[in-house]
Amino acid sequence: MGGSGQAGSGAARLLREWHPDLPLAIAGRDLGRARRVAGELGDATAVTLDLERPGLGLPAENAYSAVVAAVRDSHLHGLRYAQERGLPYLSISSGLADIAPEVVAGAQRATAAPVLLASHYLVGLVVLAAMDLAREFGRLDAVRIAAVLDDQDAGGPAALDDLERLSAITSAGLVRRGGAFTWVTGAEAEVSVPSADGVALPGQRVATLDVPSLALATGANDVHFDLAVGATASRRRGGPPSAEVLIDLAGTAPSGAPLRTRHHLVHPDGQRPLTALGIALGVERLLGLTGEPAGPGLHTPEALLDPAVAVERMTAIGATITAA
CATH class of the missing domain: 3.40.50.720 (NAD(P)-binding Rossmann-like Domain)
Known part of the structure; x- marks a missing residue:
């Protein structure tokens, strides 16, 4: 279909x-x-x-x-x-x-x-990438996702309809905080989203299935997903729109020592592939x-x-x- x-x-x-x-x-x-x-x-x-x-x-x-x-x-x-x-x-x-x-x-x-x-x-690929990166942790406490969707790469008519519909349903974001799932609204849901080149874009803490999937799969007590729609780093350099996702994980190593990792998931051809x-x-x-x-x-x-x-x-x- x-x-x-x-x-x-x-x-x-x-x-x-x-x-x-x-x-x-x-x-x-x-x-x-x-x-x-x-x-x-x-x-x-x-x-x-x-x-x-x-x-x-x-x-x-x-x-x-x-x-x-x-x-x-x-x-x-x-x-x-x-x-x-x-x-x-x-x-x-x-x-x-x-x-x-x-x-x-x-x-x-x-x-x-x-x-x-x-x-x-991205049909669950961010969740799977985060879970793969989480393998080096003994315990995962926090999962923070920040995605930039290029406004020239939002997809075809059906995808644009989905984006508009979901944006109209709620401006609240779903987070897991201290182990509890809760909704954030207003100023609390307004965030700054870092692009791959360090430029910060205005964004929103969003309600996405990634939050419960990541929280329940990893056991992390603090999980959120931030999204900004705007120019990606590649387009600011004069290239085509790319897909950018920052995956920020915090917890402890198997040894018990504090551990934090931050990775960029990037595709140069955008979100479509x-x-x-x-x-x-x-x-x-x-x-x-x-x-x-x-x-x-x-x-x-x-x-x-x-x-x-x-x-x-x-x-x-x-x-x-x-x-x-």
């Missing part, structure tokens, strides 16, 4: 590269555009979708092995389509603020199929193309994916993780 968009088509290209014999169905509202993407991929078909109709308007005889919502499944017809057929389902567009319908639908039919809730920043990679990794794991297929129930990226493998794949597509 949304397979002819930036994120969906990018994920499809990665899956084709990794698994040349995997049949793909590129689904979208514009059949011509879907056909162009399918033609470039090879061993792919194009189908039209109606997201507002039960069954998505697809012919009853069509059969698939998974449903990937690379566009917002606002009526949850994509999720129902998957559950009724026992198919794995992945979504990336709900966000923390409006994820409740997906959670309830997944819980109501928990034994029907695996549901991967991946509406994290990383978003596509997050989707492709999730699909690969759901289908059991690497390892065992995911079991029924609700899942998040860090529950299914190996952080070290995710970092290896990030590096393979041009991302870097360097000490700040």
